[in-house]
Amino acid sequence: MSPTPSRWFALIVLSAASLMTILDGSIVTVAMPAIQQDLGFTAAELSWTVNAYLIPFGGLLLLAGRLGDLIGRKAVFLAGNVVFTAASLLAGAATTPGLLIAARFLQGVGSAMASAVVLGILVTLFTEPRERVKAIGVFSFTGAAGASIGQVLGGVLTDALSWHWIFFINLPIGLATVALAVRVLPADRGAGLAAGADALGAALVTGGLMLGIYTVVKIEEYGWLAGHTLGLGAVSLALLAGFFVRQAKAAAPLMPLRVFRSRNVSGANLAQMLSLSAMFAFQILVALYMQKVLGYTALETGLAMLPAAVAIGGISLFVSARLNNRFGARAVLVAGLILLLAAMGWLTRVPVQASYVQDLLPVMLLIAGGGLVLPALATLGMSAARADDAGLASGLFNTTQQIGMALGVAVLSTMAASRTGELLAGGATQAAALTGGYRLAFGIAAGLLLAALVVALAVLRSAERDPAARQAAPSEPAVLG
Numbered sequence: 001m002s003p004t005p006s007r008w009f010a011l012i013v014l015s016a017a018s019l020m021t022i023l024d025g026s027i028v029t030v031a032m033p034a035i036q037q038d039l040g041f042t043a044a045e046l047s048w049t050v051n052a053y054l055i056p057f058g059g060l061l062l063l064a065g066r067l068g069d070l071i072g073r074k075a076v077f078l079a080g081n082v083v084f085t086a087a088s089l090l091a092g093a094a095t096t097p098g099l100l101i102a103a104r105f106l107q108g109v110g111s112a113m114a115s116a117v118v119l120g121i122l123v124t125l126f127t128e129p130r131e132r133v134k135a136i137g138v139f140s141f142t143g144a145a146g147a148s149i150g151q152v153l154g155g156v157l158t159d160a161l162s163w164h165w166i167f168f169i170n171l172p173i174g175l176a177t178v179a180l181a182v183r184v185l186p187a188d189r190g191a192g193l194a195a196g197a198d199a200l201g202a203a204l205v206t207g208g209l210m211l212g213i214y215t216v217v218k219i220e221e222y223g224w225l226a227g228h229t230l231g232l233g234a235v236s237l238a239l240l241a242g243f244f245v246r247q248a249k250a251a252a253p254l255m256p257l258r259v260f261r262s263r264n265v266s267g268a269n270l271a272q273m274l275s276l277s278a279m280f281a282f283q284i285l286v287a288l289y290m291q292k293v294l295g296y297t298a299l300e301t302g303l304a305m306l307p308a309a310v311a312i313g314g315i316s317l318f319v320s321a322r323l324n325n326r327f328g329a330r331a332v333l334v335a336g337l338i339l340l341l342a343a344m345g346w347l348t349r350v351p352v353q354a355s356y357v358q359d360l361l362p363v364m365l366l367i368a369g370g371g372l373v374l375p376a377l378a379t380l381g382m383s384a385a386r387a388d389d390a391g392l393a394s395g396l397f398n399t400t401q402q403i404g405m406a407l408g409v410a411v412l413s414t415m416a417a418s419r420t421g422e423l424l425a426g427g428a429t430q431a432a433a434l435t436g437g438y439r440l441a442f443g444i445a446a447g448l449l450l451a452a453l454v455v456a457l458a459v460l461r462s463a464e465r466d467p468a469a470r471q472a473a474p475s476e477p478a479v480l481g
Contacts, residue, residue, distance in 0.1 A: 021111040031163040056108035058402035059210030065395015068117035080113025085174030092167035119394035134321040141316035201254035208239030267459035268380035274452035277408030278445035307364040315371025333376035339369025344446035416441040
């Protein structure tokens with residue numbers, strides 16, 4: 001495909017849609033107290049304003065990605081944005097807890113449909129390796145900055161207008177995205193449902209993923225060893241195991257297992273799960289530290305984290321593509337993970353009375369390593385993605401991302417709370433106990449990043465040494481990194 005302005009315009013449309021869904025995942029957290037007061041949520045019900053979005057989002061990504069390959073990625077992308085936009089209108093107009101939770105569930109469905117196929121569309125638009133790496137860098141910029149922007153924007157909208165506007169703001173963005181996507185995204189027919197219409201496989205993987213994510217997000221409430229956690233976790237694992245057995249035997253599998261033949265694809269998804277567990281948990285826990293220990297307001301917290309968003313975004317947009325093209329995605333990933341390790345190591349020493357410039361600003365700058373890690377992982381995660389399963393590879397990549405984020409928050413939040421309880425029982429002050437819990441969580445995050453670094457060094461290869469990538473036909477290009 002020859003370079004045309006419309007391809008880059010299409011990239012802007014894809015990035016805007018991604019920004020909208022990522023932003024929506026974080027913008028709600030700042031407005032939760034206002035939502036609780038206005039609609040009369042109980043403390044237990046309030047968590048479902050987040051969980052009702054995360055469960056279908058993470059559970060449907062793999063299925064939505066494969067459907068994009070079968071019925072057309074453009075069609076799935078457009079349908080997802082329509083569902084998400086309509087659900088945003090419903091959420092903004094909600095007058096009861098039940099209506100808001102239902103709207104958030106529909107938002108998660110729409111987000112899964114749109115997000116699952118974005119990388120699949122991107123790699124078919126940009127077939128030349130250097131341009132593709134640059135496009136992934138631009139795309140990663142929006143994802144890297146979206147969560148932090150959401151925290152700032154959520155505080156501004158909630159304080160200046162009302163919590164309803166954190167959802168209403170999606171309407172003009174969503175409508176513009178759909179209108180532009182119809183014009184600029186390439187039409188694709190898909191392989192047809194007969195090429196992979198595995199209804200049993202779809203039921204197994206969707207049920208297993210949604211139940212697994214539900215189990216994870218409820219760990220903080222029930223505990224790791226509770227019957228609720230162990231029982232539902234076992235059922236989830238059994239469903240997913242049944243899915244993989246089904247895929248090995250089905251004549252037209254929903255997820256052809258050949259996607260795992262590439263060490264780069266398998267390794268990148270594992271490294272992403274580990275690194276995103278640490279990075280997303282960092283975002284949540286450092287915000288809690290600033291508010292509960294240092295006394296920052298929600299808006300002050302968002303502004304304090306803005307240097308991290310700027311650093312990650314700037315590296316993703318202006319630096320990562322050049323480094324990936326020159327040194328390869330594996331080397332860039334390793335460098336980024338080392339920077340993130342340094343950031344988490346710095347946080348393990350945060351004091352009760354911290355100076356932002358001395359104790360937190362260095363962390364916000366070192367987190368720029370995420371601007372190297374995220375594009376490199378996307379490049380490697382789409383390695384050996386053929387034209388007929390690019391949507392599947394995209395859905396798989398996004399699924400491991402969501403699982404990593406959910407697991408990271410569940411594990412690190414639980415460990416932090418447990419350590420805080422121990423310190424309180426030992427006579428520590430509230431601030432000192434909270435700080436001790438957060439220090440432990442940041443230490444565990446460093447361990448997760450170290451494990452990701454080991455995977456990067458031991459499993460990942462340069463593109464020319466990855467047989468699965470080399471075997472991709474010219475019409476079924478692989479990402480080189």
